[in-house]
Amino acid sequence: MDLQVQFGKRVRELRLAKGLSQEALALKAEVDRTYMTSVENGKRNVAIQNIGKIIAALDISIxxxxxxxxFTIK
Amino acid sequence: MDLQVQFGKRVRELRLAKGLSQEALALKAEVDRTYMTSVENGKRNVAIQNIGKIIAALDISIxxxxxxxxFTIK
DNA sequence: TAAGTCAACGGACTATGAGTCACATCTGGA
DNA sequence: TCCAGATGTGACTCATAGTCCGTTGACTTA
Structure with missing residues (x-):
């Protein structure tokens, strides 16, 4: 599995655990709602700045x- | 401190611990030699695919x- | 001196990520 | 069945990620 896919799964998992919509999380992370959608679906090769913004919006440490x-290797 | 700067520091720390040159690591990670330099110096907003390649080349888990x-927040 | 290795930098270039939009689709509840 | 909020998608522009050529300076060893 691709790292960008794993990243998206992890974001979705944590977002749902917090009961947030993609839109609410996107707003908090200061990215576009549709961008957040494609990130969660593993469609984007997200750069580290946005990774940082999204993780911060999820209120979790790196x-x-x-x-x-x-993220376990298989 | 910026996440891309933290990332660069961590890469350098682990590379030196393994006694590799930037060129050797770049070769292993299949990225450009000059790119590895700027990544380590925190100049690049590295995308997650390359993050994965570099971490794999360092023989360490995510x-x-x-x-x-x-990576501790300050 | 010379020759080698390594890190850093720069210019020019190509590939691709960031960011946005209109629109479509799904879902649960009234 | 209808509606509204939530999610997904394709296409687009523009900035920048990433490559490839070369040079320079610090350091080491002969």
Whole structure:
């Protein structure tokens, strides 16, 4: 599985856990709603600045964000 | 401190720990030699695919890469 | 001196990510 | 069945990610 796909899955997982809509999260992260959609669906090769914005909007540390079995090598 | 700067510091730290030159790491990660220089110096807004390539070239898991005090929020 | 390795930088170029839009589709509730 | 909020998609512009050529300076070893 592609890292950008794993990233999207992790974002979606954490967003849903917080009960937020894509639009609400996008607003908080200061990105476009449709951009957030394509990120979650693994369609975008997101750059690190936006990765930082999105993780911050999820109220989680970088460490905790990536410390998930989603990112385990297979 | 910017996430792309933190990323560069972490890459350099791990590269030096392995005794590799920038060129050797760049070759292994299949990115350009001059690109690796600017990444380490925090000049590049690296996209997640290249983040994955570089971390893989460092022979470390995603989890371990980001589980560093370098990425602690200040 | 010379010759080698390495890090950093720059110019010019191509590929692609960022950011946005109109529109379509899905979903649950009234 | 209808509606409204939520999600998905294709296409587009423009900035920049990323490559490829070369040079320079610091350091080391012969």
């Amino acid at each position: 460490q905790d964000f990536f410390n998930s079995e989603i | 989890q371990d890469f980001f589980n560093s005090e370098i």
